Each structure stands twice: as structure tokens, then as C-alpha cells.
Amino acid sequence: MSSIMILNGPNLNLLGQREPEQYGHETLADVEAMCRVEAEKLGYGIDFRQSNHEGVLIDAIHEAGQLIKAGKLLGVVFNPGAYTHTSIALHDAIKGAEVPVIEVHISNVHAREAFRHHSYISPCAAGIVVGMGSYGYVLGLQGLVHKLA
Numbered sequence: 001m002s003s004i005m006i007l008n009g010p011n012l013n014l015l016g017q018r019e020p021e022q023y024g025h026e027t028l029a030d031v032e033a034m035c036r037v038e039a040e041k042l043g044y045g046i047d048f049r050q051s052n053h054e055g056v057l058i059d060a061i062h063e064a065g066q067l068i069k070a071g072k073l074l075g076v077v078f079n080p081g082a083y084t085h086t087s088i089a090l091h092d093a094i095k096g097a098e099v100p101v102i103e104v105h106i107s108n109v110h111a112r113e114a115f116r117h118h119s120y121i122s123p124c125a126a127g128i129v130v131g132m133g134s135y136g137y138v139l140g141l142q143g144l145v146h147k148l149a
């Protein structure tokens with residue numbers, strides 16, 4: 001069975017306890033469980049990851065590129081956290097490894113501080129889900145499958 005990688009950046013391990021007014025009460029384990037159920041419905045397995053380290057996220061994108069070329073992975077649903085707003089290196093990784101990415105943000109970044117309005121990921125994303133809470137991951141999975149499968 002082909003899989004979809006769900007990749008989470010810095011501080012998303014704190015979901016559930018971190019600023020619940022922005023990010024809700026669901027934990028990352030809850031998000032993983034929700035993604036597993038949805039991916040199964042869509043006919044895919046999931047490879048669910050989180051890292052607080054930019055280089056680890058870059059390596060995961062490179063790995064995803066290899067898995068896609070081997071026909072084992074469809075693409076990546078990616079919440080890059082604050083690296084969204086800073087990381088040219090992640091932008092280059094997505095382009096360089098030719099990985100279809102759906103960018104997901106739990107909160108509506110455009111309704112928040114100005115420094116969250118710019119994304120280095122959006123120009124190389126296949127699609128974007130913003131402000132739909134943790135349900136955005138489910139929408140990201142559906143969008144990826146709808147676009148690519």
C-alpha cells in the first residue's frame with residue numbers, strides 16, 4: 001500500500017497544551033489518529049513525523065522525494081510551524097526533491113501577527129489549508145489525494 005507522509009515542524013509536539021485558543025485542545029497523537037482513519041478511508045497508509053529541527057525536516061523531505069520516485073509515497077502533508085516564515089532551506093528542499101506538498105496551518109496565520117503572513121513554503125506548495133483547526137490535516141490528505149491520485 002502506498003503511503004502519505006504527514007510532517008510536523010517545531011513546537012507541534014506541544015499541541016493540546018500550547019496556546020489552545022490558537023491551536024485547540026487536540027494533541028499531536030489525536031491528530032495522528034485522525035489522519036490514520038482518514039488515510040485508510042482514502043486507501044493509504046501514513047508515515048507521521050514531527051521534529052523541532054530544520055535539518056531533520058529537510059532530510060525527511062529528501063527521503064520523501066526518494067520514496068515518491070520508488071512509487072511508495074504519494075506526497076507530503078506538511079505543517080512547517082514557524083519555519084514556514086523563515087526557511088528558504090525548506091523551500092529549496094521541496095523544489096529540489098520535487099515533492100508534492102500540501103501546506104497546513106491549524107490557525108489562520110493571515111489573521112495573526114504580520115510576521116506570520118509570509119510563507120516560504122506556499123510558492124512551492126501544491127495546495128494550502130489554513131485556519132481550519134486540526135481538521136486541516138484531514139483536508140490536506142483529501143486535497144493531496146484529489147490532486148494526485
Ligand code: DQA
Pocket residue numbers: 010011012079080081082083084104105106107108109116
Ligand atoms: C502554525 C502557524 C505558525 O505561524 C506557527 O509558528 C506554528 C503553527 C499553525 O499550524 O497554525 O508553529 O504553523
